[in-house]
Amino acid sequence: MESRVVRPFPAPQSRQDEAHAASSLGLTRRMRRNRKAEWSRRLVREAALTTDDLIWPIFLMDTPEARSPVEWMPGVDRLNIDEAVRQAAEAAALGIPAIAPFPYVDKALRDPTGSEALNTNNLMCRAVRAIKAAVPQIGIICDAALDPYTSHGHDGVMDGERVLNDASVAILVQQAQALADAGADVIAPSDMMDGRVGAIRAALDGDGHEDVQIMAYAAKYASAFYGPFRDAIGTNATLVGDKRTYQMDPANSDEAIAEVMLDLEEGADMVMIKPGLPYLDIVARVKDHFRVPTFAYQVSGEYAMIMAAANNGWLDGDKAMLESLLAFKRAGADGVLTYFAPRVAKKLKAG
Numbered sequence: 001m002e003s004r005v006v007r008p009f010p011a012p013q014s015r016q017d018e019a020h021a022a023s024s025l026g027l028t029r030r031m032r033r034n035r036k037a038e039w040s041r042r043l044v045r046e047a048a049l050t051t052d053d054l055i056w057p058i059f060l061m062d063t064p065e066a067r068s069p070v071e072w073m074p075g076v077d078r079l080n081i082d083e084a085v086r087q088a089a090e091a092a093a094l095g096i097p098a099i100a101p102f103p104y105v106d107k108a109l110r111d112p113t114g115s116e117a118l119n120t121n122n123l124m125c126r127a128v129r130a131i132k133a134a135v136p137q138i139g140i141i142c143d144a145a146l147d148p149y150t151s152h153g154h155d156g157v158m159d160g161e162r163v164l165n166d167a168s169v170a171i172l173v174q175q176a177q178a179l180a181d182a183g184a185d186v187i188a189p190s191d192m193m194d195g196r197v198g199a200i201r202a203a204l205d206g207d208g209h210e211d212v213q214i215m216a217y218a219a220k221y222a223s224a225f226y227g228p229f230r231d232a233i234g235t236n237a238t239l240v241g242d243k244r245t246y247q248m249d250p251a252n253s254d255e256a257i258a259e260v261m262l263d264l265e266e267g268a269d270m271v272m273i274k275p276g277l278p279y280l281d282i283v284a285r286v287k288d289h290f291r292v293p294t295f296a297y298q299v300s301g302e303y304a305m306i307m308a309a310a311n312n313g314w315l316d317g318d319k320a321m322l323e324s325l326l327a328f329k330r331a332g333a334d335g336v337l338t339y340f341a342p343r344v345a346k347k348l349k350a351g
């Protein structure tokens, strides 16, 4: 038979020989059988990534220019409010359920207590109002944390070298109230202060915002992978020290369970693990343990690694992007915050 001649290994001489070869291995279950064709691989596929799984983090800037590139995140730009509205409309048209805006705050507006965070007419509040008015169908998830607003780059207020917990919570609560008043659909506390979820929940309820959800950055690690984000919002140069007294130690896993448990007890509707791929074990463990809506944040450093390798021709960027995001679904995540969101959505749409 012609076809046998081109096989890379010596072909069996007859069907009988082939049967003999099989039985000599003694295999009753051949895992490769289900992988033999695309239709079969599709049929037995366990996890799927869809546009419904995507949350798109975007960067805002108060400038006349529509866009300015984030140097450490190729393909990502900071957007002014008009452009953010256009992008939100495009995201909605692509079927992306939600966006997560982050502000680059003018350095002159930053101070030790992050007071600009409480200005109800700050960049975030204006952007949220504009996006809500123009694109009411897209969800808006707003960070509660002070780092874009503080002169020292920490997520809370300080006494000397110490980041204060309860004093920071008091301010974060007011920040959350301002964002909810502006129209935020979800408040996402990313500050890792103790007790902030409960305090924010109580304040939102007191304001009649009982429908505003809380997505807690429940297990957020003190990670090197946030580097490019700090470039994007301009905190890299300003950050004094590191965040290890409030963000989690990368060595810990049981502690993540305790963090998630507390945030759920305090009223979190959804929990998040961050960073993403290096902490996939935490995503799987949290989902298995609590069975609640669980999200992962594919952070700026993860995005930058894929983009840098792809731009060097060392990785197929599209394939690495899709594989990395599918991994979150396989681990049990209900959705992923990813800077790839519009690119993935377009790719999924094209089929």
Ligand code: PBG
Residues within 6 Å of the ligand: 143, 145, 147, 155, 190, 191, 225, 226, 227, 228, 229, 230, 298, 299, 300, 301
């Ligand atoms: C701020 C915040 C950070 C990120 C999201 N919210 C940075 C930090 O904690 O220093 C990181 C996101 C990313 O790296 O993509 N509280």
